[in-house]
Amino acid sequence: MKSEETVIEVENLTKKFGEFTAVNEISFKTYKGEIFGFLGANGAGKTTAMKMLIGISKPTSGEASVTGLDVYSQPDRIKRNIGYMSQKFSMYDDLTIKENITFFGGIYGLERKTIKTKIQEIIESLGLEDVANKLVGALPLGWKQKLAFSVALLHEPKIVFLDEPTGGVDPITRRQFWELIYKQASQGTTIFVTTHYMDEAEYCDRVSIMVEGKIEALDTPKNLKKEFGANSMDGVFLKLARNVE
Numbered sequence: 231m232k233s234e235e236t237v238i239e240v241e242n243l244t245k246k247f248g249e250f251t252a253v254n255e256i257s258f259k260t261y262k263g264e265i266f267g268f269l270g271a272n273g274a275g276k277t278t279a280m281k282m283l284i285g286i287s288k289p290t291s292g293e294a295s296v297t298g299l300d301v302y303s304q305p306d307r308i309k310r311n312i313g314y315m316s317q318k319f320s321m322y323d324d325l326t327i328k329e330n331i332t333f334f335g336g337i338y339g340l341e342r343k344t345i346k347t348k349i350q351e352i353i354e355s356l357g358l359e360d361v362a363n364k365l366v367g368a369l370p371l372g373w374k375q376k377l378a379f380s381v382a383l384l385h386e387p388k389i390v391f392l393d394e395p396t397g398g399v400d401p402i403t404r405r406q407f408w409e410l411i412y413k414q415a416s417q418g419t420t421i422f423v424t425t426h427y428m429d430e431a432e433y434c435d436r437v438s439i440m441v442e443g444k445i446e447a448l449d450t451p452k453n454l455k456k457e458f459g460a461n462s463m464d465g466v467f468l469k470l471a472r473n474v475e
C-alpha cells in the first residue's frame with residue numbers, strides 16, 4: 231500500500247568524521263507503505279546514514295525528518311516512533327519467546343493487556359505455538375529473526391528500519407521473511423531495509439545505491455535495470471560499485 235504520504239524526508243544530509251565525509255549530501259524521500267531498499271558496498275555509508283535517521287547520531291549538516299520529526303531537535307521522539315531491527319541485535323537468548331515479547335512490550339510502554347494480545351497474535355501468525363515457552367536461544371536463527379521483526383513492530387510504528395535482517399539465513403527462510411515484510415508494508419508500514427542480497431533488492435519498491443557516501447542511483451528495480459543496461463540488480467550494483475570494491 232504505497233501512498234504519497236512521506237515518512238522520511240532527507241535533504242543534503244551529511245556526516246563527517248573529522249576530515250572524512252562518510253555521508254555526502256544525500257537526498258531522498260520514502261512514502262507510507264513503501265519498501266525502500268538502502269544498498270551500498272561495505273563502507274559506503276549506509277549505517278552512518280541510518281544512525282542519523284534513527285536519532286542516535288547528529289548530522290554534520292543537511293536536513294532530515296522521520297515521521298514528521300526532526301533528527302536534530304526530536305531524536306528521542308523519533309526513537310519511540312520507529313521500529314528497528316538488525317542482524318546483530320536479536321532477542322534475549324535466555325528468555326522464552328513469551329518473556330521476550332513481554333519485556334520489549336514493557337520497554338515500548340505498552341499496557342499489560344495489549345502485550346497479552348500481541349503475544350497471542352505473534353505466536354499465532356508465526357506458528358510458534360509449540361515453542362512459545364522455550365528459550366529463544368534454542369530457536370533456529372531464521373525463527374529468531376522473524377520474531378525480532380514482529381517485536382520491532384509491537385508498538386505499531388509507521389516505519390521500521392531493518393539493518394541486514396536476513397544475514398546468515400538460508401534462501402527459503404529469507405523468502406519467508408520477505409513475505410512478512412510484504413504483509414506489513416501492505417498494511418501501510420514503511421520498510422527501510424539494508425541488504426547485501428541482490429535478490430532481495432529486486433523485492434523492494436524502490437532502491438537507492440550508495441557509493442562512497444553519495445546516493446548514485448535511486449529508482450524502482452525495473453527502471454534501474456533499464457538505466458544501467460543490466461538484467462538483474464546484481465548487474466546494476468556491480469556497474470555502480472565496481473570501482474570501489
Ligand SMILES: Nc1ncnc2c1ncn2[C@@H]1O[C@H](COP(=O)(O)OP(=O)(O)OP(=O)(O)O)[C@@H](O)[C@H]1O
Pocket residue numbers: 247250252270271272273274275276277278279
Ligand atoms: N565513528 C566513526 N568514526 C570514523 N569513521 C567512521 C565512523 N563510523 C563509520 N566510519 C567510516 O565511515 C565509512 C562508512 O561506514 P558505514 O559503517 O556507514 O558503511 P556501511 O555502508 O554501513 O558499510 P557496511 O555494509 O560494512 O556496514 C567507513 O569508511 C567507516 O570506516
